[in-house]
Amino acid sequence: MTIATxxxxxxxxxxxxxxxxxxxxxxxEDFGISQATADKIISKAKDLHxxxxxxALSLRVKKTFTIGVIxxxxxxPFYSQLVKFVESALYTKGYNxxxxxxxxxxxxxxxxxxxxxSRWVDGIILSPxxxxxxxxxxxxxRNVPLALFDCKIDKFEADYILVDNKAGTMExxxxxxxxxxxxxxxxxxxxxDLNNRLRYAGYKKALSKASLxxxxxxxxxxxxxxxxxxxxxxxxxxxNDAPTAFFAANNRIVLGACKGIMDCGLQIPExxxxxxxxxxxxxxxxxxxxxxxxxxxxxxxLNAVDILLSRMDKTNxxxxxxxxxxxxxxxxxxxxxxx
Amino acid sequence: MTIATxxxxxxxxxxxxxxxxxxxxxxxEDFGISQATADKIISKAKDLHxxxxxxALSLRVKKTFTIGVIxxxxxxPFYSQLVKFVESALYTKGYNxxxxxxxxxxxxxxxxxxxxxSRWVDGIILSPxxxxxxxxxxxxxRNVPLALFDCKIDKFEADYILVDNKAGTMExxxxxxxxxxxxxxxxxxxxxDLNNRLRYAGYKKALSKASLxxxxxxxxxxxxxxxxxxxxxxxxxxxNDAPTAFFAANNRIVLGACKGIMDCGLQIPExxxxxxxxxxxxxxxxxxxxxxxxxxxxxxxLNAVDILLSRMDKTNxxxxxxxxxxxxxxxxxxxxxxx
DNA sequence: ATGAAAGCGCTAACAC
DNA sequence: GTGTTAGCGCTTTCAT
Numbered sequence: 001m002t003i004a005t006x007x008x009x010x011x012x013x014x015x016x017x018x019x020x021x022x023x024x025x026x027x028x029e030d031f032g033i034s035q036a037t038a039d040k041i042i043s044k045a046k047d048l049h050x051x052x053x054x055x056a057l058s059l060r061v062k063k064t065f066t067i068g069v070i071x072x073x074x075x076x077p078f079y080s081q082l083v084k085f086v087e088s089a090l091y092t093k094g095y096n097x098x099x100x101x102x103x104x105x106x107x108x109x110x111x112x113x114x115x116x117x118s119r120w121v122d123g124i125i126l127s128p129x130x131x132x133x134x135x136x137x138x139x140x141x142r143n144v145p146l147a148l149f150d151c152k153i154d155k156f157e158a159d160y161i162l163v164d165n166k167a168g169t170m171e172x173x174x175x176x177x178x179x180x181x182x183x184x185x186x187x188x189x190x191x192x193d194l195n196n197r198l199r200y201a202g203y204k205k206a207l208s209k210a211s212l213x214x215x216x217x218x219x220x221x222x223x224x225x226x227x228x229x230x231x232x233x234x235x236x237x238x239x240n241d242a243p244t245a246f247f248a249a250n251n252r253i254v255l256g257a258c259k260g261i262m263d264c265g266l267q268i269p270e271x272x273x274x275x276x277x278x279x280x281x282x283x284x285x286x287x288x289x290x291x292x293x294x295x296x297x298x299x300x301x302l303n304a305v306d307i308l309l310s311r312m313d314k315t316n317x318x319x320x321x322x323x324x325x326x327x328x329x330x331x332x333x334x335x336x337x338x339x
Numbered sequence: 340m341t342i343a344t345x346x347x348x349x350x351x352x353x354x355x356x357x358x359x360x361x362x363x364x365x366x367x368e369d370f371g372i373s374q375a376t377a378d379k380i381i382s383k384a385k386d387l388h389x390x391x392x393x394x395a396l397s398l399r400v401k402k403t404f405t406i407g408v409i410x411x412x413x414x415x416p417f418y419s420q421l422v423k424f425v426e427s428a429l430y431t432k433g434y435n436x437x438x439x440x441x442x443x444x445x446x447x448x449x450x451x452x453x454x455x456x457s458r459w460v461d462g463i464i465l466s467p468x469x470x471x472x473x474x475x476x477x478x479x480x481r482n483v484p485l486a487l488f489d490c491k492i493d494k495f496e497a498d499y500i501l502v503d504n505k506a507g508t509m510e511x512x513x514x515x516x517x518x519x520x521x522x523x524x525x526x527x528x529x530x531x532d533l534n535n536r537l538r539y540a541g542y543k544k545a546l547s548k549a550s551l552x553x554x555x556x557x558x559x560x561x562x563x564x565x566x567x568x569x570x571x572x573x574x575x576x577x578x579n580d581a582p583t584a585f586f587a588a589n590n591r592i593v594l595g596a597c598k599g600i601m602d603c604g605l606q607i608p609e610x611x612x613x614x615x616x617x618x619x620x621x622x623x624x625x626x627x628x629x630x631x632x633x634x635x636x637x638x639x640x641l642n643a644v645d646i647l648l649s650r651m652d653k654t655n656x657x658x659x660x661x662x663x664x665x666x667x668x669x670x671x672x673x674x675x676x677x678x
Numbered sequence: 679a680t681g682a683a684a685g686c687g688c689t690a691a692c693a694c
Numbered sequence: 695g696t697g698t699t700a701g702c703g704c705t706t707t708c709a710t
Contacts, residue, residue, distance in 0.1 A: 016697045032695055054458045055397040056687035059702045080419040099438040101426045119393045149458045203648045262626045282621045285594045287601045355681045395703035608685045
């Protein structure tokens, strides 16, 4: 079976390519093409299983209806949910997404940026690992709409979608404080990571507002991993100055910490309280469902799509903006009042 | 900044498009193009941040270096891991993936198939919800390489990548039996789902081999959801003929069942044993790490990529084949010997 | 050692 | 009411 093009149909129906194109794009009324011709064309197109060649279209109209999405780890529920929302929002607008997984590899991130540009994507949603503008400004140079996600890059003006990490963390820690906790641990990600720094700032602020001092060994930066959460929790709980509560800076850390707590023979929330950053399915499924700070993933996705779509209108010259979204405090059952 | 094409560079260096193309594709030695010209072209291309237009290339060479991947739910760890492996394998081969999430919506699945075809993807990896060949045979008609995943479609000859559901389940149930369990529950997915039927067949076979009879109310088909697992477990455990062990047919069911067991005030594995189908990160993070049947996701992904790549060679006429991969029994700590 | 020309499939400006 | 033509950016055959 050979693949049908406009020309194939044109030849059979004995009209020109243009006529076929007009009919198949539902523009035939505007051009006053006769019902009869239109019908013939439409039915032939069906017979031949005609499907438009989008590559040819792209070349012609300089638009690919494709958005590139670069994430750090698609298996992280944070990103997979995000991708789901982005995909779904774009699908309704007629766009597809090319997904790029960097696995926290800078070279791969840069490779992907180049590939996406060579594919002339209509926009890029990027959750970058790189901190410098060096490799990223090429996107701007090419005038490709860009939504930066979950991460601020120094001195790089762009449209950002962020979450109020500091306020969110404060809310979490305030909650623990209000329950009488004073020995509250901060288990964080990489100490150079901006999100981590902001979350830590929220932690500090909450403590200081409550006139609690920062205990140095209660602050453990490290990495956003299960392992780090586990080790931090077990070490502290086995020390001779065990805390009563934990704040864990992301979804993996919190799981590790929970496991660590249980492995120390302690129960949540009876013996130890914990609040995590990020909401995710498993959080609800643990023996004691976790109280968490939820990032508004759906909103973040819709905002990113929205920005991209509006920037595609080249007459749109509104300055870049940062959209800072509020987190949500989800009270479940992993904390307890103490005295 | 206006975007550079081959012509732009050709004009500046005062050579033809062809020469530029040859140089930029590293074919200039084959054509004996002078070092000097080549150098000039290469350096100009850099200056102008030239990036090849893949849409034009696709149109010309009838190849898009794009693979479409259609999954049911990208937030399911099963699929997100799969996508990760597929993406990574294809990245090294110079391919990108367009990800399509159907959300178990048949119309969306068909929509996506059409879109992928119109984009002339070089191959499709599909985990279909549809059971009939009606909408899917169009892929074959167009000669687009197809790898079907996790699912067999009646009377549709294609390259399948499957897992030995029956043997895997048998292994799980055998393990429970060997520990002395006789009251073993099967919590399954949709009863019309083929995978579910095969897993159930494995369950039956294991029991009958051990000369245990099937207890009707110990078999609960339903859906692959947390809710179903939870409800099935709690109902049975509160009945007056409570089981001692569970087999849960996928990752979500098993989490639901675990939660149900705990909410009944019982402990895993002390009071109740459980084995699940699917391995996933959270399985290791539960209070008692779950013993599971792991699907070889990486292998499945590599096989899918492999099939696609080999089918792209149009001279390859080897008949379609089904690759049935073995599952792996992962012993952790969610079962216990009883007497 | 390099160029000219054709053509991939499509749309749109212009023609009649 | 419909056709002609040009051109998007690229590769490739055939010339020279």
